[in-house]
Amino acid sequence: MHLAEAVLSGNRLALARLLTQVENGTPEGVAALDFLFPFTGKAHLIGITGAPGTGKSSLVNQLARAFRHLKNGASERRVAVVAVDPSSPFTGGALLGDRVRMRDLAGDAGVFIRSMASRGALGGLARATASVVQVLDAAGYDVIMVETVGVGQSEVDIARLAYTTLVVEAPGLGDDIQASKAGILEIADILVVNKADQAGADNTERSLRAMLEMAYPSKGYRGHHGVRSGEEAAADMSQMPAWVPPVMRTVALDASGIEELAQAILQHGEYLRATGEWQRREYVRLKNELDDLLRAALMARWQSGVRDDDYRSVLEQLCARQISPYQAVARLLEFGIQAGGANDKL
Amino acid sequence: MHLAEAVLSGNRLALARLLTQVENGTPEGVAALDFLFPFTGKAHLIGITGAPGTGKSSLVNQLARAFRHLKNGASERRVAVVAVDPSSPFTGGALLGDRVRMRDLAGDAGVFIRSMASRGALGGLARATASVVQVLDAAGYDVIMVETVGVGQSEVDIARLAYTTLVVEAPGLGDDIQASKAGILEIADILVVNKADQAGADNTERSLRAMLEMAYPSKGYRGHHGVRSGEEAAADMSQMPAWVPPVMRTVALDASGIEELAQAILQHGEYLRATGEWQRREYVRLKNELDDLLRAALMARWQSGVRDDDYRSVLEQLCARQISPYQAVARLLEFGIQAGGANDKL
Numbered sequence: 001m002h003l004a005e006a007v008l009s010g011n012r013l014a015l016a017r018l019l020t021q022v023e024n025g026t027p028e029g030v031a032a033l034d035f036l037f038p039f040t041g042k043a044h045l046i047g048i049t050g051a052p053g054t055g056k057s058s059l060v061n062q063l064a065r066a067f068r069h070l071k072n073g074a075s076e077r078r079v080a081v082v083a084v085d086p087s088s089p090f091t092g093g094a095l096l097g098d099r100v101r102m103r104d105l106a107g108d109a110g111v112f113i114r115s116m117a118s119r120g121a122l123g124g125l126a127r128a129t130a131s132v133v134q135v136l137d138a139a140g141y142d143v144i145m146v147e148t149v150g151v152g153q154s155e156v157d158i159a160r161l162a163y164t165t166l167v168v169e170a171p172g173l174g175d176d177i178q179a180s181k182a183g184i185l186e187i188a189d190i191l192v193v194n195k196a197d198q199a200g201a202d203n204t205e206r207s208l209r210a211m212l213e214m215a216y217p218s219k220g221y222r223g224h225h226g227v228r229s230g231e232e233a234a235a236d237m238s239q240m241p242a243w244v245p246p247v248m249r250t251v252a253l254d255a256s257g258i259e260e261l262a263q264a265i266l267q268h269g270e271y272l273r274a275t276g277e278w279q280r281r282e283y284v285r286l287k288n289e290l291d292d293l294l295r296a297a298l299m300a301r302w303q304s305g306v307r308d309d310d311y312r313s314v315l316e317q318l319c320a321r322q323i324s325p326y327q328a329v330a331r332l333l334e335f336g337i338q339a340g341g342a343n344d345k346l
Numbered sequence: 347m348h349l350a351e352a353v354l355s356g357n358r359l360a361l362a363r364l365l366t367q368v369e370n371g372t373p374e375g376v377a378a379l380d381f382l383f384p385f386t387g388k389a390h391l392i393g394i395t396g397a398p399g400t401g402k403s404s405l406v407n408q409l410a411r412a413f414r415h416l417k418n419g420a421s422e423r424r425v426a427v428v429a430v431d432p433s434s435p436f437t438g439g440a441l442l443g444d445r446v447r448m449r450d451l452a453g454d455a456g457v458f459i460r461s462m463a464s465r466g467a468l469g470g471l472a473r474a475t476a477s478v479v480q481v482l483d484a485a486g487y488d489v490i491m492v493e494t495v496g497v498g499q500s501e502v503d504i505a506r507l508a509y510t511t512l513v514v515e516a517p518g519l520g521d522d523i524q525a526s527k528a529g530i531l532e533i534a535d536i537l538v539v540n541k542a543d544q545a546g547a548d549n550t551e552r553s554l555r556a557m558l559e560m561a562y563p564s565k566g567y568r569g570h571h572g573v574r575s576g577e578e579a580a581a582d583m584s585q586m587p588a589w590v591p592p593v594m595r596t597v598a599l600d601a602s603g604i605e606e607l608a609q610a611i612l613q614h615g616e617y618l619r620a621t622g623e624w625q626r627r628e629y630v631r632l633k634n635e636l637d638d639l640l641r642a643a644l645m646a647r648w649q650s651g652v653r654d655d656d657y658r659s660v661l662e663q664l665c666a667r668q669i670s671p672y673q674a675v676a677r678l679l680e681f682g683i684q685a686g687g688a689n690d691k692l
Contacts, residue, residue, distance in 0.1 A: 030672050033670055033671070033672060034670040034672055034673055037667060037669075037670035037671070038667045038668075038670075040667065041667060051397065051398075052397075282665065283661075283665055286661070286664050286665055286671070287661060289671050290660075290661060290664060290671055290674055290675065290678075291645075293671055293672065293674075293675045294645070294648075294675050294678055294679075295641055295644070295645050297675050297679060298641070298644040298645060298648055298679075299637075299640070299641050299644060301679065302640075302644055314636075315629075315632070315633060315636060318632050318636060319628065319629055319632055321383060321384045321386065321387060322384075323383075324379055324380040324383035324384075325379070325383070325632070325635050325636055325639055326376050326379060326380055326639065327380055328636055328639075329636065329639045329640050329643050332636075332640055333640075333643060333644075333647065
């Protein structure tokens, strides 16, 4: 518990070390998660996704700065960034991005940055990200941004970790709104047109609004609610039937639109709290994590009760097409039952 | 077994109906898979992936035509296309694409097209796609192309179904090679620069070659092997230590480069067979499918042995942060053991 206690007391080196343990799923990492879990649940988790080339990383850096400047009453916000990059043997993108960011936000003790690469299976990555976010939450970071590269289902899965999800678009990435084809727009709480100073930004914004109008036909799409003070917004929102995702323009390079975007994110957090949606999202998130861990644990328990030779012999019959995949599973489950006595002791 | 037998005898309507059963995971669908599985293993499964906007669908249509024209000795090839589109409430993309294709290739009884949308979880989609491909394989389609939209981990998972994987790029989709950032290049057997008549195609090709040179430094990247006859290629390849992915240029709209691409795909199939890599990929594919089905079956068996109230009470303790996710799993596993006697009868 040494590392976990050091994390609670604000030790950054201990935090970095513990995150490595947690990512690698070591027994010490799991024990630390058990110890830290009661301290979680305070952070505003924000997911940021979008196609490569939309400038997400710069946007996240700017948002980190903005959240540092926007005071929360008298106290400041501590900000963590988790950048989830599928690994590539070609670029080593995760590490490079990490170093660039580190330089950018260096020296601010209220900001912590962590990159994660998808070396294993997808399930493994989403699980590891959930654990990393929990440690950061317990460590007292008020805002945790999880940035993912890509526009596929894996990004949707990772976005499920968040209370507020941003989908980032940019002009000049082809004819299509990249996210719409991949079905990712439906998870957006806020849509961002980044690189809004470039040619085609108006078209990108128009396409997004047109799609939103199709999605919210009964209410009539009203666009951005406008930025209000916390109290005004909270009062307003208790009567608001549903959040309609605003489309916001930013230029990450010169920070224009960034403070407004940060305000809108905080406003969405207030909306979630005022309507009870915050708790609902937290419930769904924890249930997903529980089921995911349970599936992995059931597989591990089953494996420990079955001999490798038995598994291999079924797999060979499958490859020889003597049995079908479903028949193979039925045989494997029988092994598990025969070994039930041994299993019970695990 | 009525539908499955009709599928073996070449009935297209029965095939379409059975695919629906299989996608929905009905008992009749599972029984049909068991019946048909011994007839699988002949088809050349080809995965095609790439970012939205690269023109993959047109490319796949053209490839379907090319495979129809390229005779296999005296006999023709039957071709199936499975288009896997994550569903979107905004566009209904899967169905629309389907109709466009249908018009395009209509009237050729040697071509079968199926669209699938990702309505459920990712695991579910990969599993359903594997089953759909097995039915088409048993139905006698020699070439089965699985096209996925997006550049994320889900696409990598679906590409694992294939013997030959194409990654499609196009000029004008932003500054980056879209697939490289998402780590998808490492799964490519053949790289395609589509829309090669557009400005920037040379740059796209150069970037791909530069990345390949980083990936194959020891061998020296030699690029495309050139198109040879089947026998020449087979003789050559038995001495070839490793396949180096060629970069090929196509213009799907006027079919240029398409026949060369189809030849390269067939050549890759010959390379796989000559080197034993075909069998290795098949083994990995079937093992992945088996483990995936096993995980789902273990979860289903566990669930049937546990009372809803017990599960809910653990989830509530988790949401109240009285126990951690790992502690919650440990409790849930205990329920499974207590209910072990009942479980054994399942």
